[in-house]
Amino acid sequence: MEHLELFFKSIFIDNMVFATFLGMCSYLAVSKKVSTAVGLGAAVIFVLAITVPLNWLLDQYILQPGALAWLGEEFVDYDLSFLSFIMFIATIATMVQLVEIVVEKFSPALYNSLGIFLPLIAVNCAILGGSLFMQSREIATLGLAFNYGVSSGIGWFLAILAIAAIREKIRYSNVPPALRGLGITFIITGLMAIGFMSFGGMLTGSDDEAKEEVKTAQIEIIQNASEDLKNDTEKELANNTKVNE
């Protein structure tokens, strides 16, 4: 159930292009034709599906605070999370190089049509962003990490497919000269993002879970308030006794 929820959430609600604007540069540059858009989208799904779980393993067993416990007791205090950026980008660059070699071998046509954009996936913010969001949202298991990678990729693929199809159609429309090309693409993407916001209400079905969350939140607030009250009165008492002395 958790998997299904994460799947749909990453494709529609947290869509990489429309909610967090990751991968916009290649999104804008490659979306002039549907065929190249499909190729790039498929490559992004593939690279995300491989790199997010790999980076999850890195994060879990090396980078997180306390992650090095498996090496020995004395390593429990180590916190290597500041190395995250460089380690994530290293795995991504390696994986993209591998994907490039594989694509060149098995589908030279796709390789030629993607051109410079295949190596550029290494620096596509969507790929690094996928790993960084996986880390900041504290995705719990390897399976969920794989799920997150694939579904974010599918979301990005959906977005670039849609804008490529629209751009092919508006070539025959009467766009003002100063808006042609880049300008109108920005505005259309904005309108699509507004459309995707309508998915925001999609996963708020489960009322029991929501009520429980609200209850625990209220209990926490009351507990905190009473603790604060206790601390304040103790402080006042201490001050009063000091003054009396």
Place this chain on the structure above:
Amino acid sequence: MRLLSKKDAKLITDPLADNNPITIQVLGICSALAITAELEASIVMSISVLFVLGVGNVVISLMRNIIPAKIRIIVQLVVVATLVIIVDLVLKAFAYELSKTLSVFVGLIITNCIIMGRFEAFALGNGPWKSFLDGIGNAAGYGAILIIVGFFRELLGSGTLLGFSVLGDPIEKTGLYATGYENNGFMLLSPMALIVVGMIIWVQRSKNKELIED
């Protein structure tokens, strides 16, 4: 006496308008849209990119003759990643709240296409001083767009600038709010950033007819 020669000065002024990294070169869009809901975040992001691009351009330019061609992307990534880690740690130490707002987008400076783009296009083929100026110029162009978008989004979206209420108090209904004006909350959401940048592109290309594509 001029501080910079004419050609050098062009390296700084070109990216501000005619060769703007965001609106003309189409680089660095991701962060330009995601963090511009507050003017303060835009300013801090611009300064971070200025630092990374300026220093990075100089470092790559100094190393340009000894980097083997096959691994140059990896070398560039290592240089950028190191500089970004420094920026991230400085932000976490001196501006913690802001680093929470910027969250992953500080890390995403690594993949900011402007930085790799300028390394490839300029730093690998030119001397350190010129590369520094080019880096500063492009970062300034990027920053200009970020600040314009951040300005409008924060002003129209929450009626504040850098956190200070400039249109009056929305709850007490003073200032502009007394006439019935309401904050346009939609401006704070992501789609409006795209549309604001589209408007900026429209204005820029109407003024300079040569930039119109076809």
